[in-house]
Amino acid sequence: MSEQIYVGVDIGGTAIKVGICNQSGDLLHTYEGPTESDKGTDVILHNIATYAKRIVEQSPYEWEQVGGVGVGIAGFLDIPNGFVKFSPNLGLRDVRLKDYLEEHLNKTVRINNDANVAALGEVWAGAGKGVDHCVCYTLGTGVGGGIIVNGKIYEGFNGMAGELGHMQIVPDLEAIQCGCGKMGCLETVSSATGIIRMAKDAVERGDRTSLSLVEHIMAKEVIDAAKAGDEVASRIVNRAAYYLGKSMASVAVVLNPQRFIVGGGVSKAGEFLFEQIRQEFRKYTPDAIAENVEIVAATLGNDAGVVGAAGLILRS
Amino acid sequence: MSEQIYVGVDIGGTAIKVGICNQSGDLLHTYEGPTESDKGTDVILHNIATYAKRIVEQSPYEWEQVGGVGVGIAGFLDIPNGFVKFSPNLGLRDVRLKDYLEEHLNKTVRINNDANVAALGEVWAGAGKGVDHCVCYTLGTGVGGGIIVNGKIYEGFNGMAGELGHMQIVPDLEAIQCGCGKMGCLETVSSATGIIRMAKDAVERGDRTSLSLVEHIMAKEVIDAAKAGDEVASRIVNRAAYYLGKSMASVAVVLNPQRFIVGGGVSKAGEFLFEQIRQEFRKYTPDAIAENVEIVAATLGNDAGVVGAAGLILRS
Numbered sequence: 276m277s278e279q280i281y282v283g284v285d286i287g288g289t290a291i292k293v294g295i296c297n298q299s300g301d302l303l304h305t306y307e308g309p310t311e312s313d314k315g316t317d318v319i320l321h322n323i324a325t326y327a328k329r330i331v332e333q334s335p336y337e338w339e340q341v342g343g344v345g346v347g348i349a350g351f352l353d354i355p356n357g358f359v360k361f362s363p364n365l366g367l368r369d370v371r372l373k374d375y376l377e378e379h380l381n382k383t384v385r386i387n388n389d390a391n392v393a394a395l396g397e398v399w400a401g402a403g404k405g406v407d408h409c410v411c412y413t414l415g416t417g418v419g420g421g422i423i424v425n426g427k428i429y430e431g432f433n434g435m436a437g438e439l440g441h442m443q444i445v446p447d448l449e450a451i452q453c454g455c456g457k458m459g460c461l462e463t464v465s466s467a468t469g470i471i472r473m474a475k476d477a478v479e480r481g482d483r484t485s486l487s488l489v490e491h492i493m494a495k496e497v498i499d500a501a502k503a504g505d506e507v508a509s510r511i512v513n514r515a516a517y518y519l520g521k522s523m524a525s526v527a528v529v530l531n532p533q534r535f536i537v538g539g540g541v542s543k544a545g546e547f548l549f550e551q552i553r554q555e556f557r558k559y560t561p562d563a564i565a566e567n568v569e570i571v572a573a574t575l576g577n578d579a580g581v582v583g584a585a586g587l588i589l590r591s
Numbered sequence: 592m593s594e595q596i597y598v599g600v601d602i603g604g605t606a607i608k609v610g611i612c613n614q615s616g617d618l619l620h621t622y623e624g625p626t627e628s629d630k631g632t633d634v635i636l637h638n639i640a641t642y643a644k645r646i647v648e649q650s651p652y653e654w655e656q657v658g659g660v661g662v663g664i665a666g667f668l669d670i671p672n673g674f675v676k677f678s679p680n681l682g683l684r685d686v687r688l689k690d691y692l693e694e695h696l697n698k699t700v701r702i703n704n705d706a707n708v709a710a711l712g713e714v715w716a717g718a719g720k721g722v723d724h725c726v727c728y729t730l731g732t733g734v735g736g737g738i739i740v741n742g743k744i745y746e747g748f749n750g751m752a753g754e755l756g757h758m759q760i761v762p763d764l765e766a767i768q769c770g771c772g773k774m775g776c777l778e779t780v781s782s783a784t785g786i787i788r789m790a791k792d793a794v795e796r797g798d799r800t801s802l803s804l805v806e807h808i809m810a811k812e813v814i815d816a817a818k819a820g821d822e823v824a825s826r827i828v829n830r831a832a833y834y835l836g837k838s839m840a841s842v843a844v845v846l847n848p849q850r851f852i853v854g855g856g857v858s859k860a861g862e863f864l865f866e867q868i869r870q871e872f873r874k875y876t877p878d879a880i881a882e883n884v885e886i887v888a889a890t891l892g893n894d895a896g897v898v899g900a901a902g903l904i905l906r907s
Contacts, residue, residue, distance in 0.1 A: 351879070408748040422845070424740070431847025432724040435880050438844040443837070443875045446762045455877045521759070525841045528754040529738070531747025559759045561771045563667070564751050 279342040282327050282382075283585030285389070286319075286348045288312060288364040293326045294581030295334055298589070300400030302582050306330040312365045319365060320372070324379040343383035344376060345587030347392030347580050354434045357386045385587040389580060391428045391437060393573075394421025395590055396583025397536050401575040408532045411573070412439055412519065414541035417454075418462040422530065427590050440466065442522050461522050465515040467494035467541050473511045482507045498544040512544070513551055520555025527560050527568055538573025545572070595658040598643050598698075599901030601705070602664045604628055604680040607638055609646045610897030614905070616716030618898050622646040628681045635681060636688070640695040659699035660692060661903030663708030663896050670750045673702045701903040705896060707744045707753060709889075710737025711906055712899030713852050717891040724848045727889070728755055728835065730857035733770075734778040738846065743906050756782065758838050777838050781831040783810035783857050789827045798823045814860040828860070829867055836871025843876050843884055854889025861888070 278297065285292040287310060294305045308326045311318050323346070331338050350362030357373020376384040387395075394403075394411035403409040407426045413419035420439025422429040429436050440462035441455050450459030463469050474497045478487045484507035489496050500508035523535055535556075542548070553570050560568070575582055594613065601608040604626060611620045624642045627634050639662070647654050666678030673689020692700040703711075710719075710727035719725040723742045729735035736755030738745040745752050756778035757771050766775030779785050790813045794803045800823035805812050816824035839851055851872075858864070869886050876884070891898055 420845075424745070429740070429846075432849040433847065433883055436845065436847035438847075438877065438880065441877045441880075442841050442844050444841075457875065457877055522841075525758050525760075525838075526845055528758050529736075529752065529842055529845050530745075531749065531752035531754075533748040559773065561754065561757045561773055564754065564757075567749055 280336050280340050281342050281585035281588050282344045283581035284346045285580030285584055291326055292581050293330045296585035302578055304334045320375050341382055343588030345584035346386040347389045347584040349389045352388055354387055354430055387587055390419030391421040392583035393579040394423055395428050395586045396575055396579035397573050398423045399586040400582050402536045402571050402573050403534055406534045409534050410526055410532045411536045414539035416468055418466045444518050444522050461518055465519045470494045470497050470515055477507050494541050502547055516551035517555045520552045521559050523556045524559035527564050535570045536573050542572055596652050596656050597658050597901035597904045598660045599897035600662040601896030601900055607642055608897050609642045612901035618894055620650045636691050657698055659904030660696055661900035662702040663705045663900040665705045668704055670703055703903055706735030707737040708899035709895040710739055711744050711902045712891055712895035713889050714739045715902040716898050718852045718887050718889050719850055722850045725850050726842055726848045727852045730855035732784055734782045760834050760838050777834055781835045786810045786813050786831055793823050810857050818863055832867035833871050836868045837875050839872045840875035843880050851886045852889050858888055
C-alpha cells in the first residue's frame with residue numbers, strides 16, 4: 276500500500292476544519308465547512324463525517340490510505356472512550372462521538388480536547404518539533420494549556436491535566452473572579468479578555484492613556500499602545516507577562532519541560548511580550564531548571580488544531 | 592528459579608539503609624550500616640556494595656534471586672547514566688555509581704534521587720498503592736517532591752521534575768530568600784525549617800505565645816502549641832498549610848493527579864494539619880479537578896526510601 280495519511284478534524288463553534296497530514300505532520304490539504312451547531316447533534320455529527328470523507332475524495336489520496344481520524348473539540352470529554360460529556364459552545368451533551376465516526380468512517384478515531392490537540396500539533400510539526408517535553412499556552416479569549424510528555428499528550432487522571440488558565444496565581448487581595456468560579460486565575464489577567472478588562476478599568480478610572488480615545492478596545496490596541504510607550508498600557512501588558520512568567524515558573528519546577536510554546540491571538544505581540552515573559556520566568560525559577568528552558572512562539576497558527584488532531588493517531 | 596527479590600539502597604549522610612522487597616513491594620528484610628562519608632568516595636562506594644551483598648547473605652534468599660539493585664541518593668544526578676554529578680551531603684562529585692555497582696554486584700542497577708524514590712515507594716507499597724497518578728510532598732528540613740505518572744517516576748527533561756519545594760508561591764512583599772537563591776519558595780514556609788523560623792521570628796518580635804518559653808523550638812513544638820490553641824502557633828501552622836494547599840492547587844491544574852501524599856516529619860501533625868491543607872486546596876482548585884483528588888498521609892515513614900529504591904527495577 277502506498278503512503279499512509281491521517282485526517283485531522285478541528286471542531287469549532289461556527290466552522291469545522293479538516294486536514295490531511297502525512298506521517299511527518301506536514302499539512303497537505305485542508306477543507307472547511309459550517310458546523311451548523313444550531314441544527315442539533317445529528318447535523319453536527321453528519322457534517323463531521325461528511326467533511327472528513329470529502330477532503331480525502333477531493334485529494335489525490337484514496338480512503339484506503341487513511342491511517343485514522345483524529346478530532347479536537349472544546350469541552351468536557353471522556354477521552355479514552357471518545358465520549359463528549361458536555362461541549363457548551365457546540366451544545367453537545369452525552370455524545371458517543373468516537374463510536375459514531377468509527378461506524379460511519381470505518382477507521383480508527385481518537386478524540387481529545389482542543390488545547391491538548393493544538394499542543395500536539397506544535398510538537399509534531401511546529402515550534403516544538405523534536406522536543407519531547409513541552410508545555411503550550413494558548414492566549415485567546417481564555418488561556419488554554421496542553422502538556423506534552425515523551426512526545427505525547429499528557430491527560431492526567433481524568434483528562435483534566437494542563438488547565439493552565441485556571442492556575443490561581445493572582446494574590447488574594449488583587450484577585451478577581453474567573454468564569455470557572457474561582458478567584459485569581461491566570462486567565463483573568465493574561466488572556467485577551469483579561470487584558471481588555473484591565474484596559475477598560477483603567478479608562479473608567481480616568482487613568483491618562485491613549486486607550487481612552489479607542490472606541491472598541493481589543494487586546495491588540497492595548498499591546499500596540501504599550502509598544503508606542505503608553506505607560507498605562509505598558510503596565511497592563513507587563514502584568515499579563517508577569518503572571519504568565521510566574522505561572523511558567525511553577526509549571527517548570529513541577530514538570531521540568533524543555534520548551535514553553537505560546538500561541539493564540541495575544542502571542543502575536545511578539546518579542547515585545549516574550550522578552551517580558553522570559554524575564555519574569557527567570558526571576559522566579561531556580562537557575563538549574565531555568566537555564567535549559569526556552570520560551571518561544573507557536574508557529575502553526577490556526578492550523579495547530581487540525582495538525583494535532585491528525586497527530587492523535589500516531590501520538591496517543 | 593524461585594521468587595525474584597529486589598534490593599533497595601537508601602544512601603543518607605550518616606547511614607546507608609538497604610532492604611529486600613518482593614515483587615509486590617513488601618519489605619522483607621532491612622540492614623543499616625554507616626555511610627562513612629568522611630572517608631571519601633572509595634569507602635562510600637565499597638560500603639554500598641558490601642551492605643547490598645550482606646543483606647542478601649543474611650537473608651534466606653540467594654544472590655541469584657536478586658532481580659536488580661536500586662539506589663536513592665540526594666543530589667544532582669544524570670539518572671539515565673546512573674551518574675552522580677554532585678551530592679553535597681555525601682561529598683560525592685562526578686561518580687559513576689551505576690557502573691561501579693553493576694561491576695561489583697553483577698546485577699542491573701538503577702539510581703534516582705531520594706525524593707523521587709520515596710514517592711515511588713509510597714505508590715508501590717504505601718499510601719498510593721494502586722494509584723497511577725500521584726504527587727508526593729516530603730516536609731522535612733526542606734520540602735521534597737516526587738511525581739508519579741502511570742505508576743512510574745516522572746523525571747522531566749533533565750531529571751529536575753518535582754522540585755515542589757522551589758515553587759515560588761509566597762507573594763513578593765512577604766517573600767524571604769530560599770537556600771536556592773530565589774525568593775518565596777514553598778520551602779521557606781512549609782518545611783520544618785520554615786515553621787521554626789516563623790516561630791523564632793514571632794518570639795523575637797515579642798508576640799504573646801507559649802513558644803517564648805521553649806528553649807529549642809522544633810516544628811513539633813509549634814504544631815503542639817497550635818493544637819493546644821496558641822494563637823501565634825496556629826497562625827504559623829495555618830500559613831504552612833495555606834501555601835501547601837495553594838501549591839497543590841497549582842500542581843493539580845497542571846498534572847490532574849488522583850492523590851497527593853504528604854510525608855516527612857511535619858506531616859506527623861496529622862489530621863489537624865491535613866484538614867487545613869485540604870481546605871486551602873479546595874479553595875484554590877477548580878471543582879471539576881478538586882473533586883477527584885485525595886490528600887493523604889504517607890504510610891511507609893522512613894522505609895519509603897528503600898522500598899522505592901527496590902521499586903526502581905520494576906517501575907522505571
